[in-house]
Amino acid sequence: xxxxxxxxxxxxxxxxxxxxxxxxxxxxxxxxxxxxxxxxxxxxxxxxxxxxxxxxxxxxxxxxxxxxxxxxxxxxxxxxxxxxxxxxxxxxxxxxxxxxxxxxxxxxxxxxxxxxxxxxxxxxxxxxxxxxxxxxxxxxxxxxxxxxxxxxxxxxxxxxxxxxxxxxxxxxxxxxxxxxxxxxxxxxxxxx
Amino acid sequence: xxxxxxxxxxxxxxxxxxxxxxxxxxxxxxxxxxxxxxxxxxxxxxxxxxxxxxxxxxxxxxxxxxxxxxxxxxxxxxxxxxxxxxxxxxxxxxxxxxxxxxxxxxxxxxxxxxxxxxxxxxxxxxxxxxxxxxxxxxxxxxxxxxxxxxxxxxxxxxxxxxxxxxxxxxxxxxxxxxxxxxxxxxxxxxxx
DNA sequence: CCGTTTCATTGATTTAAATCAATGCTTTTT
DNA sequence: AAAAAGCATTGATTTAAATCAATGAAACGG
Numbered sequence: 001x002x003x004x005x006x007x008x009x010x011x012x013x014x015x016x017x018x019x020x021x022x023x024x025x026x027x028x029x030x031x032x033x034x035x036x037x038x039x040x041x042x043x044x045x046x047x048x049x050x051x052x053x054x055x056x057x058x059x060x061x062x063x064x065x066x067x068x069x070x071x072x073x074x075x076x077x078x079x080x081x082x083x084x085x086x087x088x089x090x091x092x093x094x095x096x097x098x099x100x101x102x103x104x105x106x107x108x109x110x111x112x113x114x115x116x117x118x119x120x121x122x123x124x125x126x127x128x129x130x131x132x133x134x135x136x137x138x139x140x141x142x143x144x145x146x147x148x149x150x151x152x153x154x155x156x157x158x159x160x161x162x163x164x165x166x167x168x169x170x171x172x173x174x175x176x177x178x179x180x181x182x183x184x185x186x187x188x189x190x191x192x
Numbered sequence: 193x194x195x196x197x198x199x200x201x202x203x204x205x206x207x208x209x210x211x212x213x214x215x216x217x218x219x220x221x222x223x224x225x226x227x228x229x230x231x232x233x234x235x236x237x238x239x240x241x242x243x244x245x246x247x248x249x250x251x252x253x254x255x256x257x258x259x260x261x262x263x264x265x266x267x268x269x270x271x272x273x274x275x276x277x278x279x280x281x282x283x284x285x286x287x288x289x290x291x292x293x294x295x296x297x298x299x300x301x302x303x304x305x306x307x308x309x310x311x312x313x314x315x316x317x318x319x320x321x322x323x324x325x326x327x328x329x330x331x332x333x334x335x336x337x338x339x340x341x342x343x344x345x346x347x348x349x350x351x352x353x354x355x356x357x358x359x360x361x362x363x364x365x366x367x368x369x370x371x372x373x374x375x376x377x378x379x380x381x382x383x384x
Numbered sequence: 385c386c387g388t389t390t391c392a393t394t395g396a397t398t399t400a401a402a403t404c405a406a407t408g409c410t411t412t413t414t
Numbered sequence: 415a416a417a418a419a420g421c422a423t424t425g426a427t428t429t430a431a432a433t434c435a436a437t438g439a440a441a442c443g444g
Contacts, residue, residue: 068333133324133328137274140335176335184401359390376394376431
């Protein structure tokens with residue numbers, strides 16, 4: 001338990017055994033069945049979740065009822081509605097499991113106490129969010145500057161596991177396309 | 193000099209006069225004329241820039257030579273090619289001034305030393321990047337889920353100063369549209 | 385101050401994606 | 415095992431945006 005979490009943590013910031021023990025007391029394991037919600041829009045986001053096993057998605061639903069996937073999270077990724085988590089405001093996203101999943105949760109109070117009691121946790125947080133920020137900037141750049149075909153190819157080469165494990169219509173949603181359009185793009189790409 | 197920088201800093205993390213003095217020694221002022229580059233694609237990004245006065249833009253150029261604006265930075269904003277700054281890899285973005293501007297620069301070595309010598313700088317950094325991350329997530333959500341009209345209205349209400357000070361075709365580029373399309377959207381919106 | 389560039393707008397046309405609709409296949413559920 | 419639900423694909427049609435082209439206005443630089 002928590003193996004993957006600490007593996008990722010120590011890849012960013014080295015920890016002594018004692019620090020690892022200390023941090024562990026702030027963590028809570030949680031299992032989620034496929035289709036189960038971790039968070040629903042309107043509720044306050046109570047935790048940052050680290051994925052030990054499985055896949056989650058974060059998405060919003062528009063007035064027409066269409067889902068728009070903002071993010072997937074596989075093993076080793078963190079997922080949360082950060083704004084809601086940090087401010088206590090109602091969440092604007094849903095988060096649910098696409099497969100049976102195992103999570104490590106960091107609650108709001110745990111987060112605050114970790115920040116004050118474990119300096120390395122702040123460093124971990126800073127580095128993690130920085131990496132996520134850079135990745136998202138790249139994604140945004142590709143959205144506003146690349147043709148869809150190249151965006152799809154980029155996705156498959158950067159995150160082949162996502163493309164494999166997630167239904168295609170959700171990939172389409174993540175890319176801001178309809179399932180039909182993505183299907184046709186794939187056909188065009190494979191016939192070349 | 194540095195007034196706005198410390199105003200923004202202390203809004204996130206309170207500082208004593210001594211700490212402020214100490215941090216100041218790591219900062220460098222820089223002026224940029226309109227159209228001047230702060231960074232060119234391929235160069236290594238040597239600094240994080242805080243805008244004391246003026247407007248900058250960060251953009252990439254595709255094979256066809258089209259510019260795609262990723263971000264604007266007005267007074268009080270930070271701008272940089274973070275990936276290049278942190279890794280020393282060549283930058284994938286250009287950054288230049290849209291008006292005569294005054295900046296506060298934090299060099300790579302200054303950044304590292306501040307992180308180790310001034311704990312509050314790490315907190316400032318973490319909070320800043322977290323805010324930027326949340327803002328970008330919102331932008332991404334609106335791109336994949338809202339019709340362009342609403343995206344433009346959202347932009348004008350959230351950042352009226354950007355829409356006022358920046359040429360319209362650059363707003364179009366920021367939105368991933370052609371200038372003609374944005375012009376027509378504006379007409380549709382104004383005629384209602 | 386005048387010529388040049390930059391910029392926004394508008395129209396006509398082409399191109400790309402969304403929508404509507406139907407089908408067959410696979411996976412769940414009962 | 416059978417029924418239902420979820421999913422990917424394909425075709426026909428509509429809709430939205432890009433492209434091409436031209437014009438007038440504003441800003442800018444020498």
